[in-house]
Amino acid sequence: xxxxxxxxxxxxxxxxxxxxxxxxxxxxxxxxxxxxxxxxxxxxxxxxxxxxxxxxxxxxxxxxxxxxxxxxxxxxxxxxxxxxxxxxxxxxxxxxxxxxxxxxxxxxxxxxxxxxxxxxxxxxxxxxxxxxxxxxxxxxxxxxxxxxxxxxxxxxxxxxxxxxxxxxxxxxxxxxxxxxxxxxxxxxxxxx
Amino acid sequence: xxxxxxxxxxxxxxxxxxxxxxxxxxxxxxxxxxxxxxxxxxxxxxxxxxxxxxxxxxxxxxxxxxxxxxxxxxxxxxxxxxxxxxxxxxxxxxxxxxxxxxxxxxxxxxxxxxxxxxxxxxxxxxxxxxxxxxxxxxxxxxxxxxxxxxxxxxxxxxxxxxxxxxxxxxxxxxxxxxxxxxxxxxxxxxxxxxxxxxxxxxxxxxxxxxxxxxxxxxxxxxxxxxxxxx
Numbered sequence: 001x002x003x004x005x006x007x008x009x010x011x012x013x014x015x016x017x018x019x020x021x022x023x024x025x026x027x028x029x030x031x032x033x034x035x036x037x038x039x040x041x042x043x044x045x046x047x048x049x050x051x052x053x054x055x056x057x058x059x060x061x062x063x064x065x066x067x068x069x070x071x072x073x074x075x076x077x078x079x080x081x082x083x084x085x086x087x088x089x090x091x092x093x094x095x096x097x098x099x100x101x102x103x104x105x106x107x108x109x110x111x112x113x114x115x116x117x118x119x120x121x122x123x124x125x126x127x128x129x130x131x132x133x134x135x136x137x138x139x140x141x142x143x144x145x146x147x148x149x150x151x152x153x154x155x156x157x158x159x160x161x162x163x164x165x166x167x168x169x170x171x172x173x174x175x176x177x178x179x180x181x182x183x184x185x186x187x188x189x190x191x192x
Numbered sequence: 193x194x195x196x197x198x199x200x201x202x203x204x205x206x207x208x209x210x211x212x213x214x215x216x217x218x219x220x221x222x223x224x225x226x227x228x229x230x231x232x233x234x235x236x237x238x239x240x241x242x243x244x245x246x247x248x249x250x251x252x253x254x255x256x257x258x259x260x261x262x263x264x265x266x267x268x269x270x271x272x273x274x275x276x277x278x279x280x281x282x283x284x285x286x287x288x289x290x291x292x293x294x295x296x297x298x299x300x301x302x303x304x305x306x307x308x309x310x311x312x313x314x315x316x317x318x319x320x321x322x323x324x325x326x327x328x329x330x331x332x333x334x335x336x337x338x339x340x341x342x343x344x345x346x347x348x349x350x351x352x353x354x355x356x357x358x359x360x361x362x363x364x365x366x367x368x369x370x371x372x373x374x375x376x377x378x379x380x381x382x383x384x385x386x387x388x389x390x391x392x393x394x395x396x397x398x399x400x401x402x403x404x405x406x407x408x409x410x411x412x413x414x415x416x417x418x419x420x421x422x
Contacts, residue, residue, distance in 0.1 A: 168370065168374075168375075169366075169367075169370040169374070170367045170370050170371065171363050171366065171367055172363050172364045172367050174314055174317060174318070174364060174367070175314070175364060175367030175368070175370070175371065177314075178310050178311065178314050178367075178371055178375075179371065179375055181306070181307075181310045182307060182310070182371070182375045182376070183375070188306050188309065188310055
């Protein structure tokens with residue numbers, strides 16, 4: 001399955017360049033691009049992207065654009081953008097990055113969002129990032145607090161939590177706390 | 193689509209033989225076993241239960257997809273509804289939960305102390321939640337219904353509050369099963385583990401059907417009562 005990439009970028013030159021870089025990698029399918037955010041809602045439904053690459057100057061709060069869709073949004077950067085804004089994106093691509101780095105960034109971000117990547121043979125073991133999130137959940141932190149502590153977007157935290165529930169089969173915070181203690185991830189004194 | 197039970201003339205013994213899970217809910221309607229050859233209608237009348245109400249409860253309990261229509265709910269005698277729900281609560285609190293707790297304590301004895309403690313603690317917190325959930329229904333929701341049934345307009349509570357706040361009691365039971373299946377040390381396996389999983393699954397299904405009765409029968413019925421008393 002190819003990863004479907006939707007590019008939202010006003011500059012035709014940049015769109016052409018990025019499409020060509022991604023197009024030569026067989027793991028990506030570049031969807032017809034948009035030059036601004038108008039029409040995004042319709043596109044989400046019709047072309048079902050797996051990841052969105054968005055010019056970071058177009059939105060300071062990318063996940064609000066997506067309503068309930070669980071799609072990672074990667075910032076495309078070629079000028080100065082507030083670090084605080086970049087933090088709200090699920091990843092960052094600088095146009096000066098090498099082709100290899102750009103591809104890796106997109107794959108990494110997309111995979112971290114897949115709720116059922118065990119189907120492709122990946123293990124039920126929690127990834128290091130998922131373990132980090134689990135520990136914070138077990139300590140009773142909210143999604144927002146976890147996002148701040150781990151320096152990722154709230155959306156990324158939610159996606160990790162989905163993966164954790166999927167892999168462990170445990171849904172409640174209390175159940176995840178038991179799991180964390182049984183696996184020596186936190187101390188039982190964390191139980192209030 | 194969904195098979196349903198709607199013939200009060202069949203023999204009660206045949207009904208329960210075809211759907212043995214019904215043996216769980218008979219005592220909650222005060223119906224004793226030992227039916228002989230009597231029909232559903234006959235057995236119900238002997239115990240003061242409306243046969244239509246009885247079959248309605250059987251349908252919800254046996255078929256998770258079953259959804260009674262409004263007309264059917266309004267034409268059924270609901271005198272036994274609140275006693276049925278209260279008896280169900282009693283059964284969960286005084287029979288099922290202590291059973292599960294007993295097994296869990298025995299499992300915990302074979303576990304490293306900290307693990308056993310965590311497991312027991314998880315269940316204690318869960319039980320407190322269940323008691324609070326039922327306590328609220330017993331003291332507020334069911335009293336509200338009983339007041340409406342005697343023609344009093346009780347304005348402090350209404351069914352839409354119930355719909356908004358009705359929580360799910362099965363989720364943590366599912367988690368407990370997952371923990372026992374996958375994450376307890378092997379030293380914990382034995383008869384108690386099998387028994388407790390069986391009990392938990394049984395309770396979980398039962399609670400699920402209980403909330404279906406509340407959501408598919410009690411809510412529409414009481415909303416109608418609220419409109420007609422005002």
